[in-house]
Amino acid sequence: MTASYALVTGANQGIGFEIARGLGKIGFTPILGCRNLERAKESAKQLEEESNIHSEIMQLDVTNDASITAAAKTVEELVMKKGGSFDLLVNNAGIASTSLESFRDNFNAIMNTNVTSVAIMMDTFVPLLQKSTHALGGQIINVTSTRGSLTMTAEGKLPPTRSAPYSVSKAAENLLTLDYSIKYKGSVRINACCPGHCGTQLNGYAGLKTPAEGARVVLQVAVDPEAGTGGYYRLEGTEKYTRAPW
Numbered sequence: 001m002t003a004s005y006a007l008v009t010g011a012n013q014g015i016g017f018e019i020a021r022g023l024g025k026i027g028f029t030p031i032l033g034c035r036n037l038e039r040a041k042e043s044a045k046q047l048e049e050e051s052n053i054h055s056e057i058m059q060l061d062v063t064n065d066a067s068i069t070a071a072a073k074t075v076e077e078l079v080m081k082k083g084g085s086f087d088l089l090v091n092n093a094g095i096a097s098t099s100l101e102s103f104r105d106n107f108n109a110i111m112n113t114n115v116t117s118v119a120i121m122m123d124t125f126v127p128l129l130q131k132s133t134h135a136l137g138g139q140i141i142n143v144t145s146t147r148g149s150l151t152m153t154a155e156g157k158l159p160p161t162r163s164a165p166y167s168v169s170k171a172a173e174n175l176l177t178l179d180y181s182i183k184y185k186g187s188v189r190i191n192a193c194c195p196g197h198c199g200t201q202l203n204g205y206a207g208l209k210t211p212a213e214g215a216r217v218v219l220q221v222a223v224d225p226e227a228g229t230g231g232y233y234r235l236e237g238t239e240k241y242t243r244a245p246w
């Protein structure tokens, strides 16, 4: 069987690590894109030992253009050398805060990681995904958050945000997903998923779901033809994912 490669950004911990594990279990070969290569090695070892999953690793800082370009080249060479198909990009890497003191610097850094970097990742990897031989074609899943929902905010269904930069970045990531899904309709499927409130480093482990539970929505969407493109999905209290309010 030829390999079906899936690149997950920020795959060394939290939801990204569990997305990689889950993808490995359903037949993808995960590529762990991590800004710290040592942590990527440790994560690959953990996947092998705990779940018997073979993964590939690469250094990838999504805020660094040279790192993104090098990552795309590595993926291209991997497919050429080992065969198989590059089928899925999961833009999972994200931050909710920084140690920057200036409001502007903090805001810009969060937007840079959660929005600008996602746009550049999509621009860079779409040409590779367009060559996918997967039955569903190439696809991108952006890991976003209910905190970015304009609908739920307008309906008063969310408590006041604790971090305007984070909420605004996720709203922007949602629009980016929609915009790109229209641009690449018929060529690459592009969807957004919200994992729900999971206990991870990002929120000081305050979330109620496990990262593995949060990853499930991404795993379902990744293999479901019905998910189509331009969708926003979550998995809260149901067996199958449902549409999330933009």
Ligand code: NAP
Pocket (backbone or CB within 6 Å): 009, 010, 011, 012, 013, 014, 015, 016, 033, 034, 035, 036, 060, 061, 062, 063, 091, 092, 093, 094, 095, 113, 143, 144, 145, 146, 194, 195, 196, 197, 198, 199, 200, 201, 202, 203, 207, 211
């Ligand atoms: P996490 O445990 O803090 O993991 C975030 C991951 O992103 C880490 O692997 C981190 O790498 C990586 N990352 C950050 N900046 C990066 C960069 N410049 N380049 C490459 N990787 C980078 O947080 P998480 O909760 O799993 O978050 C994953 C995604 O889920 C985020 O997009 C987040 O917004 C979204 N989300 C989370 C929740 C939740 O409740 N946790 C809810 C909704 C959405 P390092 O380990 O090197 O820092």
